Amino acid sequence: MRWLWTLLCLSVLQAARSEDYANNTSIQLFQQYVQINTTTNNDLTPAVEFWTTQAADAGVEMTVLNFTEGYPVIVLKWPGTNSSLSSIMLNSHMDVVPASESDGWTYPPFSAYLDDEGVIWGRGTQDMKSVSIQYLEALKKLKADNVTLLRDVYMTLMPDEETGAANGMQLFVKSDEFAAMNVGLELDEGTSYALPYGAIFYQDKSPWQIQIDCYGTSTHSSQFPATNNTATGMCRNVINKFLEFRDAEYVKYQAVGILNAGNYTSVNLNKLNGGTANNIIPSHVSLVFDIRLNITINETLFEAQLNEWITEAAAGGNVTLTFLQKDAQTPATVITADNPYYTTFVSVCQQQNLTVVPLVPPGATDARYIRAAGYPAFGFSPMPNTELLLHSPNERLNATTFLTGIDIYIALIKNLANLSGDEISADPSSYIVKTAG
Ligand SMILES: [Zn+2]
Incomplete structure (x- = not known):
């Protein structure tokens, strides 16, 4: 009978943990966002409304730019104490690739179902709505804890990364609004790996x-x-x-x-x-x-x-x-000790018990337009030990991985946005390098 007792204890424990997750406001927010069906070419108005509410709740300024009708670009600003310094841009995309229940989803792709094992299922859970909510929750926590940030931090949300960004990032990097942000470093999406470390993307293939x-x-x-x-x-x-x-x-x-x-x-x-x-x-x-x-x-x-x-x-x-x-080949972000953004990024992750390795991904992300414009960018999604399910049926993310990711961003944002003017060159292009022959 002992095995039965053990089994019973385990399932009671699991149910309790799952209930904790169900009551966690960060997870609830993540679920709400996944439930907004932002499939390519869908109307993004519900997503804009979601972010309007989030910006109001966080007490930060939000701007919606419409370079092309139907393709909103959203900017949320967390002001630092010295806005004359270059800023940190935390980018993510709102759009997701199509998902149809008939492709073999265990739970409906826009249900954001939280199962008994604490896994959140749904399109966008890896690519990349988790990261958008992690940025937001990290920034809210820093603000609630009265942590001072030296540099301005912006969250930007793009409408069409999955289809090449012709109406999103490609226009945004050329805009006056982007220039006014005085970006020093951009963070963008990475990917999951079924390995016990994280990847930091420093260049995209063309x-x-x-x-x-x-x-x-x-x-x-x-x-x-x-x-x-x-x-x-x-x-x-x-x-x-x-x-x-x-x-x-x-x-x-x-x-x-x-x-x-x-x-x-x-x-x-x-x-x-x-x-x-x-x-x-x-x-x-x-x-x-x-x-x-x-x-x-x-x-x-x-x-x-x-x-x-x-x-x-x-x-x-x-x-x-x-x-x-x-697409023309774009420069790489410098990944040596010459780049304090890089060394800070790696050491902060290490302090958070996550080893990160610099990689070039097989695909391409919005970060390539940022590097092409002359700014360093890193692609990173804190999803170690996670099966790669971007664009796949049954895309899902473990709630613990999601919550740990918030802590990682809290540490990253605090350290990156507090790099002093003496540590960082005023010329962002000094942190990128051309690799093609
Ligand atoms: Zn993506």
Whole structure:
């Protein structure tokens, strides 16, 4: 019977802990925010209302910028004691990728369900509504405890990170409002790792998306034109060129692993379109490749290489290359002792029992626009020992991890916003460096 007693004790304990979580106001706020369905292209008015309430409760000034109608950019300001110093910008995005219950969610994706084991389920729990609420709760706690911050701290909330930020961060960094913030350092999103440490992103890979159109002889399918004269034949040649390159990069990827994603160029063929009827040789076939560049690649030479492959694949026929997206490579944030933001960040996390390692993620975040504009930025989401479920069904976060993250931000904000004018250069660009050839 002892096992039964132990089991009973454990489940009573678990239920008690879950109840504690259910009554925790930070968790309740996190749940409320996840419950606002901010899927790409949804109306963000409910999210703006949520942040309006939060700003009023915290007693801070909030500005809503509408560079494009329907894409609000929100700025909350926590004034420091010396606003002439550069500020700390805590950025997050409001939008989330789509989630449908039919994709196999255990609990509805916008329920923010808190289970008996203290796990909060829902789209955005990792990417990245947890971080937005952690920033807010940390800042509220610092204010409640009368902790003085030297530098101004801003929370910014973007509307469209998941779709490339054309109406959000890309316009915001060029705005007068951003310039007036006098940013010294930006914090942005990181990711979860099923490892006992945290990652600090210091650079993003540049995404290139290219469409390749192959045009050839179109005729009745009883005919038999030379392979290289057909759209599909040229398409085959193009695919061979790109996939040979992909194979070579895949070898590099296997050698260095996803934790060194900056060291290889990923290539994926994501769309193949063509054909009109089962018995007609198509005149046109198109391909879309998504490429994420190695951080040290020379873009000019790489583009020349792509064009050479296209010319060879066309074999005298007609193949065209169009860039759907071509982001320039952006600088890296300095991750040496020369950057006090970096050393402070790492040592503060260490004091909070979290070892952080500098990484380049396989994807890209809004932070790349900040670095491109000349400011240092770190990507960080305090989610160690957490299965990576960004953009996946059953995205979820352990409540303890979430609450520990608030404490980490309390320490980070307090230390970063209190770096003195003597410790930090007035020129933020001195903390970024170009890595590409
Ligand atoms: Zn994200």
